[in-house]
Amino acid sequence: MDRSDNDVAVRTTLTPRQESAPPAELFQTLRLSMLPGIGPRTLRLLLERFGTPADVLAASGEQLATVTGVGPKLIHRIRTADHHVDAARILAWCQKHDVDLLLEASGAYPASLRDLHDAPPLLFSRGTIESADQLAVAIVGTRHATSYGTRQADRLAYGLAKAGVTVVSGLARGIDAAAHEGALSAGGRTIAVLGGGLGQIYPTEHVGLADAIAADGAVVSEYRPDAKPRGGMFPQRNRLIAAMSLATLVIEAPDRSGALITARLAGEIGRDVLALPGPVTSRASRGVNQLIREGATLVQTVDDILEAIGPMGRGIVTEDDRQVRNPAELKLNDLERQVLDAIESASTPIDQVIASSGLAAHQVMATISVLEMRKLIRRISGQYVSRI
Secondary structure, eight states, X not given: OOOOOOOOOOOOOOOGGGTTSOHXXXXXXXXXXXXXXXXXXXXHHHHHHHSSHHXXXXXXXXXXXXXXXXXXXXXXXXXXXXXXXXXXHHHHHHHHTTEEEEETTSTTSOGGGGGSTTOOSEEEEEXXXXXGGGSEEEEEOOSSOOHHHHHHHHHHHHHHHHTTOEEEEOOOTTHHHXXXXXXXXXXOOEEXXXXXOTTSOSSGGGHHHHHHHHHTEEEEESSOTTOOOOTTHHHHHHHHHHHTSSXXXXXXXXXXXXXXXXXXXXHHTTOXXXXXXXXXXXGGGHHHHHHHHTTOEEOOSHHHHHHHHOSOSSOEEOTTSOEESSGGGGGOOHHHHHHHHTOOSSOEEHHHHHHHHTOOHHHHHHXXXXXXXXXXXXXXXXXXXXXX
């Protein structure tokens, strides 16, 4: 994956959130990973061979030549890395524009990206990425959306955000923009993943939208800030959108669409693929309707999406310190949460649920029926229940 050789101008101070990473490690990771011709896979091979970015940069040409895919041209670039990447200037640009650099090994790095075999070694991030963002759904679709598509993207993103789910998309025109705007209008969180650098927002009319997203979520990129978007960058970007989300929802996609690439990548890494059907006469919906024929889950409502995601293998902790294992929990009212909290994963007597919740028996019995319908618990017998 090539990267631009242009440099951005500024100096080398870490932002407060970057101070937790060793400055030398961050500096060397930035210098190595931003070299033209080094993508995540090549970088991983180099690190497996030499150990640290500093060791890679210090390796001899003969040693570098032992790594698969590293030829004379790339060896020369690595040996003269400081001529190609001015890491100090990039770091200073980031400080000036409130952009954090998140190392893969750091706690601030999105945990879900580690499922990728070619996870980026660092991310440029403007805004904040929170632990609750692990509960995320990607909404993607065509840039040439119809009014039907943009309305549905806005509606579903709004509902997901209201339910506490982070909406991930790519800041493109059409479906992406509608999804981001729907989440923002709900007062929720949304993350935009760019196919270029943070200093090269594309399309340019979305600079204001990017600012709004950074204020209530994050705008992220694996590319250096001055990298101008090019065609090959967007499929790379799409793998991050898919990996950062529990499921990818496609709304309007013609036969050949980047959204279909995102859906395929999501399926390859074990994420759910969801699709909102469109009119059979609409060219914009041919690809998404075909996804449904091929086995994607048909969804129409936010509840459909939450049900499709189902229980999460690794729970997340919400802002109010609640452990959430199933997205459907986010739509429970206080009484329903009270009953659910009284039910254990092991077989739990209903009498114990009544005693632990402090509620009347008829309230508990009615609520158990609701929780069972939402597939959060199961009845083991007439007098026992357990969490799913």
